[in-house]
Amino acid sequence: MQLPFDNSYAQLPAEFYSRLAPTPVKSPTLLHLNHALAEQLGINTTQLSSPDGIAVLAGNAVPEGADPLAAVYAGHQFGHWNPQLGDGRAILLGEILDRDNKRFDIQLKGAGPTPYSRNGDGRAAIGPVLREYVVSEAMHALGVPTTRALAAVSTGETVRRETFLPGAIITRVAQSHIRVGTFQYFISKGNVEAVKALCEHVILRHYPEIAAENNKPLALLKVVVDRQALLVAHWQSFGFIHGVMNTDNCSIAGDTIDYGPCAFMDNYDPATVFSSIDHGARYAYQNQPGIAQWNMANFAQCLLPLIDEDDEQAIKQAQAVIDGYPEVFSRYYRERFGRKLGLAQTNLDDGELIESFLTLLKENKLDFTNTFRALCELPVHESDTQQDAKFKTQFESEDSIQVWLALWRQRHSHNAATQQSATADANNLMRSANPAYIPRNHRIEQMILAAEQGDLAPMNRLIKILADPYAEQANANDLMQPPEPNEVVQATFCGT
Ligand code: AMP
Numbered sequence: 001m002q003l004p005f006d007n008s009y010a011q012l013p014a015e016f017y018s019r020l021a022p023t024p025v026k027s028p029t030l031l032h033l034n035h036a037l038a039e040q041l042g043i044n045t046t047q048l049s050s051p052d053g054i055a056v057l058a059g060n061a062v063p064e065g066a067d068p069l070a071a072v073y074a075g076h077q078f079g080h081w082n083p084q085l086g087d088g089r090a091i092l093l094g095e096i097l098d099r100d101n102k103r104f105d106i107q108l109k110g111a112g113p114t115p116y117s118r119n120g121d122g123r124a125a126i127g128p129v130l131r132e133y134v135v136s137e138a139m140h141a142l143g144v145p146t147t148r149a150l151a152a153v154s155t156g157e158t159v160r161r162e163t164f165l166p167g168a169i170i171t172r173v174a175q176s177h178i179r180v181g182t183f184q185y186f187i188s189k190g191n192v193e194a195v196k197a198l199c200e201h202v203i204l205r206h207y208p209e210i211a212a213e214n215n216k217p218l219a220l221l222k223v224v225v226d227r228q229a230l231l232v233a234h235w236q237s238f239g240f241i242h243g244v245m246n247t248d249n250c251s252i253a254g255d256t257i258d259y260g261p262c263a264f265m266d267n268y269d270p271a272t273v274f275s276s277i278d279h280g281a282r283y284a285y286q287n288q289p290g291i292a293q294w295n296m297a298n299f300a301q302c303l304l305p306l307i308d309e310d311d312e313q314a315i316k317q318a319q320a321v322i323d324g325y326p327e328v329f330s331r332y333y334r335e336r337f338g339r340k341l342g343l344a345q346t347n348l349d350d351g352e353l354i355e356s357f358l359t360l361l362k363e364n365k366l367d368f369t370n371t372f373r374a375l376c377e378l379p380v381h382e383s384d385t386q387q388d389a390k391f392k393t394q395f396e397s398e399d400s401i402q403v404w405l406a407l408w409r410q411r412h413s414h415n416a417a418t419q420q421s422a423t424a425d426a427n428n429l430m431r432s433a434n435p436a437y438i439p440r441n442h443r444i445e446q447m448i449l450a451a452e453q454g455d456l457a458p459m460n461r462l463i464k465i466l467a468d469p470y471a472e473q474a475n476a477n478d479l480m481q482p483p484e485p486n487e488v489v490q491a492t493f494c495g496t
C-alpha cells in the first residue's frame with residue numbers, strides 16, 4: 001500500500017511527540033470508506049479497500065513513508081487545567097498533499113495505547129467512531145469547517161466500557177491536529193523556544209498570508225480568533241452543540257475537531273446541553289460563543305512572550321484582540337443567520353430581526369432546522385395566503401408570527417431590485433443555508449445500535465443522505481422528522 005506522505009510535524013523537535021507505531025488488532029474489516037475523500041487525497045480506493053489497505057487503516061501495517069507519532073498537548077478540561085494530555089489513543093501516520101496541494105494529517109483514532117493514554121486503553125468503540133464519521137462528514141457537507149473521515153474499520157476485538165462493545169478505528173483527516181492545548185503545553189513548561197517553533201510551523205502551514213507581518217504572533221492570534229468566531233457562528237446557525245469545548249479540543253486551524261458527545265438540537269432552546277459529563281452546562285448551546293472567547297484568551301496567554309518583550313505591552317495588545325472577539329463573532333453570526341433569512345447582506349439592525357424569530361421558535365418549542373427550512377417556502381416580498389397560513393399554524397399565537405413576517409418582508413423590500421428575481425434569489429439563498437437534513441441525534445443513536453448488532457444499513461443510508469443536506473431526496477422524509485417522544489435522546493456520552 002503506497003500513500004504519498006510528506007511529513008512536516010515529525011520534523012519538529014522531539015519534545016513535540018512520541019514516535020510509535022499503532023498496536024495491531026485481531027481481525028479488521030472495513031465499515032465504511034470515503035471514496036470521494038480518498039480520491040481528493042490521491043489515494044487509490046481499490047488498494048485502500050483491499051486487505052493491504054485495511055491493514056493500514058487498522059494499524060496492522062505501517063505504510064512506507066509514514067512516520068507514526070502521538071502528539072503531546074495539555075489543556076483546560078471543563079475549565080480545569082491539565083498540564084499533560086496528548087494523543088492517548090490516536091496515532092498520526094503522517095501528512096499528505098491533496099490534489100490541490102493542500103496538506104492533510106492522516107490519523108488513526110483508536111489505534112492503541114501511547115505514552116499519553118493515562119488510564120485509557122487507547123481504543124475506541126464502534127459507537128463514537130461512527131458518530132464521528134457520520135457527523136463530521138455531515139458537517140463538511142453543510143459547509144462547516146471540520147476534520148473529516150476517510151474510513152472506519154472494526155477491529156474484531158471488544159473494548160470494555162460500561163459493557164463490552166465492538167472496537168473500531170476511524171481514519172481522521174485534518175488540516176492539522178494542532179490545538180490551543182499544544183501551545184499551552186509548551187508555555188506552561190516555560191519553553192518559549194518551542195512556542196516559537198510551533199508558531200512558525202502553524203503560520204507556514206495554515207496562515208501563510210501573515211508570514212510577512214511585523215508582529216507575527218499577534219497576527220496569528222488575530223487570525224485564529226477570527227476563525228474560531230467564524231466556526232462557532234457556523235455551529236450556532238445549525239444548532240450544533242460540540243459538547244466538550246476544552247482547550248485541547250480547540251483546533252488552531254479553526255476546524256470542528258474531536259467529536260465526542262456532540263449533538264444537533266431539535267427544538268430550539270439556547271440552554272440545550274446533551275453531554276452526560278457536562279454537569280454545569282458549561283458547554284450548552286448558548287455558552288459556545290463565550291467559551292470560544294475564553295479559549296482564545298488562553299491561546300493569547302501562550303503568545304504573550306512572543307508578542308512583546310515588555311509584558312504590559314504584550315498584554316495590552318493581546319487583550320485588545322480578545323476584547324474584539326464579540327464584535328467579530330456578532331458579524332459572522334449575523335451573516336450566517338442573515339442567509340437563513342434570505343439576506344445576502346446584513347446590517348446591525350438585522351440582529352433584532354434574527355433574535356425575534358429565535359425568540360418565537362423558543363416560545364413555541366419549534367424544531368430549529370425544520371422551521372427555518374419551512375420559511376424557505378414563503379415568498380419574501382408579498383404574502384402567500386396559503387403558504388403563510390400553513391407556516392403560521394405551527395405557532396401558538398398567529399399574531400406574533402404575523403407581525404414578524406411583516407417585518408421580515410419589510411426588510412426584504414429594501415433589497416428588491418426587480419422583485420421577482422430578488423424573491424427567487426432570496427429563496428434560493430435560504431435553501432442553501434437551511435438544510436433539509438441534519439444528523440439528528442435519535443437517528444445517530446439508532447444507527448449505532450444497529451451497527452453494534454452488525455447492521456450497517458442505517459449508517460450507509462445516513463452517510464448517503466447527509467452528503468447532500470440542502471436537497472430534498474426521495475424516500476428520506478423520515479430523516480427530516482424530529483424524534484417521537486419515545487425516541488428523544490436526553491444525553492450523549494463520550495464513550496471513552
Ligand atoms: P477527548 O475527550 O476524546 O478529546 O479525550 C481527552 C483526552 O483523553 C485525550 O488526551 C485523549 O487522547 C484521551 N483519551 C480519551 N479516550 C481514551 C482512551 N480510550 N484511551 C486512552 N486515552 C484516551
Ligand code: MG
Nearest residue numbers: 248249257258
Ligand atoms: Mg480531545
